[in-house]
Amino acid sequence: MNMADETTSTPSTEVQTTSTPRPAGPRPPRPAGAPGGAGGRKFFRRKKVCKFCTEKIDAISYRDVRLLQGFVAERGKIVPRRLTGVCTRHQRKLSQAIKQSRNIALLPFAARY
Amino acid sequence: MNRSYEIMFIVRPDVEEADLDKLIEGLTGNIVSGGGEVKAAEKMGRRRLAYTVRKFNDGFYVLLHVLAEGGLITEIERRLRVQEQVIKFITVRMDEEEKRLAKVKALRDSKVKRSALPAVEAVAEAPAAAEPAAAV
Numbered sequence: 001m002n003m004a005d006e007t008t009s010t011p012s013t014e015v016q017t018t019s020t021p022r023p024a025g026p027r028p029p030r031p032a033g034a035p036g037g038a039g040g041r042k043f044f045r046r047k048k049v050c051k052f053c054t055e056k057i058d059a060i061s062y063r064d065v066r067l068l069q070g071f072v073a074e075r076g077k078i079v080p081r082r083l084t085g086v087c088t089r090h091q092r093k094l095s096q097a098i099k100q101s102r103n104i105a106l107l108p109f110a111a112r113y
Numbered sequence: 114m115n116r117s118y119e120i121m122f123i124v125r126p127d128v129e130e131a132d133l134d135k136l137i138e139g140l141t142g143n144i145v146s147g148g149g150e151v152k153a154a155e156k157m158g159r160r161r162l163a164y165t166v167r168k169f170n171d172g173f174y175v176l177l178h179v180l181a182e183g184g185l186i187t188e189i190e191r192r193l194r195v196q197e198q199v200i201k202f203i204t205v206r207m208d209e210e211e212k213r214l215a216k217v218k219a220l221r222d223s224k225v226k227r228s229a230l231p232a233v234e235a236v237a238e239a240p241a242a243a244e245p246a247a248a249v
Contacts (some may be wrong), residue, residue: 016229058217062205063121063176103123104173108163 048085052094060093062100068107072098076108116147117211118179118186122202123172126159133173136198140177140189147188149181168202178207205220 052060052109060067071079071086071094078098082093124133131154141151153198170226179186186204193202 013211056221058214062203100205101201102163103201104167104174105123105161105162105164105201 050085050087050090052090053087059092060097062097062104062106064097065101067107068094068098068101070105075113076102076111076113115167115180115182117207118181119178119205119207120148120179120186121192121204121205122175122177122199123162123166124175124198125167125200126173128173128198132198133175136196137175137177139236140192143192144177144179144181144185144189147181148187149185150180152180156176167201169240182198195221 051057057067062068071084073079078095081088084091086094098107102109124136124219128136137154137156141154144151153176155176155178157176160174162169163173177188181189185221190202190204
């Protein structure tokens, strides 16, 4: 958890620290989420965390339209995990709930355009 | 063996309020006479549908919490299908989910207790103990 905070530093400062000779001593911790090595990355992407894990939402009900709406794209598609950061376990429950919700016309299968 | 289910159905918007009550009453009667139990009947009110169902764009949502056997549920579903006023319904089995939630809750409660106790004697240890709980 602490690692994520340190990796939020801007890329410019990171370049400076790597170019200057590192003083002898304990090596500063590497960014957790970012790929190490030569800086091919233009910007740092913050590590996303699962909303359901952090907020401790256990039950994902098909009736909770407000909650589900946040994980549905504009046209009604389920947003993939890689975009929302939801963990595998909760994504499975979530997609189940969204599908049930669609069945009872609380969520659209495809939003009219 | 009785299991808990949620039955949600949509009634067409042009029925009267009294007819809606009568419909719920009738279903409740069916469930009780079939050996089940209606724990709660909730009228969620008129709502816009996300898509057109039988040429209707809105409808009355009704939610029933039912304790019944599987055979009775199929019978209720058959009745709902026959009912002219009901345009859509969904039945969701809840007992497995409830069991899982109870388990998660028990686990969480036991963790809170353990981290709360050493906080009295050692403050420095408390965040270290609290962190694994937060990670879960």
